[in-house]
Amino acid sequence: MSASALSARCSQSRSWVDSAVRLIGADTRRSADTHLLRYPLPSSWTKNVDVSLYLKDETTHITGSLKHRLARSLFLYGLCNGWIDENTTVIEASSGSTAVSEAYFAALLGLPFIAVMPASTSATKIALIESQGGRCHFVTESTQMYAEAQRLAAETGGHYLDQFTNAERATDWRGNNNIAESIFEQLGEETHPVPEWIVVGAGTGGTSATIGRYIRYRCHDTRLCVVDPENSAFFPSYASGGADVVTGVSSRIEGIGRPRVEPSFLPHVVDRMLSVPDAASVAAAHHVSRVLGRRVGPSTGTNIWGAFELLAEMAAEGRSGSVVTLLADSGDRYADTYFCDEWLTSQGLDPSASADVLAEFERSGRWPRSSAPRDSGPSDVRNSHSAANAKKPR
Template sequence: MSWSTRALDALAAGPPTRLIDFPVRVPGVRLLLKDESGQPTGSLRHRHARALFRRAVLDGSITEGTTVVEATGGNAAVAQAWFARRLGLPYVVVMPGAPDPARARAVEALGGECRFVTPPLAIYDAAMEAAGQVGGHYLDQFGRAAPHDLAEELFAQVRPDWVVTGAATGATSATLGAVAGEHGCRVAVADPDNSAYFPGWTLDVPDYATGMPSRIEGVGRPRVEPGFRPDLVDLVVPVPDAASVAAARRIREVTGLPVGGSSGTALWAALELAGRMRARGESGTIVSLVGDAAERHLATYHDDAWAAGKGLDVAGRLTELRQRV
């Protein structure tokens, strides 16, 4: 058996993640959370990483012994390091900012190497340079955002009227949007403050950029990424950061999952959709994605001091949520 065949076997999809019924006080509307924290590396980025590796193996960009390089941080880096170790490949990730042992720890525990670069936008050139120096492959999750298997799995579990996700690389909304219509479903993208997707979608400017960092890790982007397909999205819902944080806390109150802000962004947008459905006298099912859940979020999105330091007034939004869900 060739290395590429063994690699593709190792990149096969695992069991489906669960759907959680989430209480919502809108008659006729059912709200479900698709819990991607159940992935082996704890986040939706696991699907993204698998898709990137599969495509690179299939087109010959990754072969036995290839050093894999990426410019990213957080969940994406952990997921990619996990797959690199599974395939026996060296992995190097270029992260933005000053050296931070805490941020590097999870990747290094999987055998990966972390390099830190400033300013933040220099990580892309640094990653390309690092790949060139060793004859490796630069995954480029934003430039080569790969469709993954979420849509196939989700629509085998349930037939929703809406599915809500954040944008980030654009791969998830594109994956869902490509087939949603076949299942009578529409796709909404939830977009936090300072992110480029809502203004870019509204103004029909495909390369729109805010140039501003997002406080909501994992979904907000300072530019519209190449993988985003506005033609496959039915709606983009802007979500205030305080609402994203409050919704993340509400998910934890109901389910016990210490989710990140991206999950809160999606939930708030899903509730906005539920309200619109009620106003139109509609009934149906909404699925909102839980991007990840991790103890590290307890020190940020679930911490009052962190929120205050970011200038976020979460209390009022949380009170509102408790009355709605």
């Protein structure tokens, strides 16, 4: 290609990219910020201790989950780095909410989107991705997703978004209405505008990286707690200091937990980690769904379990303050899994003992020393206080 022809092609692509960035910006402006809900803690014990719990409701994004923010950032990152143009096939390794949101943005820009996922992915998730215009490409094992996504990108001349590597670098953690900035702005007129804790799970690690960096950038006293489900590599890696931990088993809590430590997970911005049994995550999702009058997803249950534990600690020590966590996605996506008794039984998940813990917390504000059910699943994580409770020195 001659120099003049190459220059003309670059000019045409630049014009398309400028238009694409404006389209995404317009979509952002049309979307009101997500709500910050105050969770109704019982007056039976909060009248004696001044603590509050807030839920950042990410289910109100147009694609229904926290991953809408990540997908928007990944597309802008690819566009502004010159990796995505009007002829690009966009590819991701995801069977969940990230792929749903990415399919939305690909359709907004008129680009083909392929989600690489295990053949065992639920029909509900496949339908959600396809409803946004995406195409699903299947592999036998989840460990094959990364390499297959890279292969497809090379084969099509496309771009692999690679959420697990790029999540922490694609998000503007200093501001620009990221989730951390939004939380602190919305808390501005509350009794405790600077929370004691923000509690999040880790899937890519991007959300915890964004919030942890922002806390330090703004010099807040807030601490960041990351909650992790069974079978995930993040907690044992954090506890041991080894970045090469591999569990070889997939998480049963969709949206969070990974069998390896993903590049976007930044442990040094995390102040504490809690390992939460899967049955406890399910019990908490059911509990909060009843309180709010609408279903929330299982990763929200993991978040709530950790937030309740921290609130109980604050109450026991007589410390005032607020805790913030996320409603990551709607539980309506999981009607045939986490809200189905037959499915829970097939997975060996019995939330009844954990439900008793939650009922006692609501009644008294207290949290037992050993709160996990005796049979907590294949990885046998049984105590979210001692061996499964890691803190970094401050």
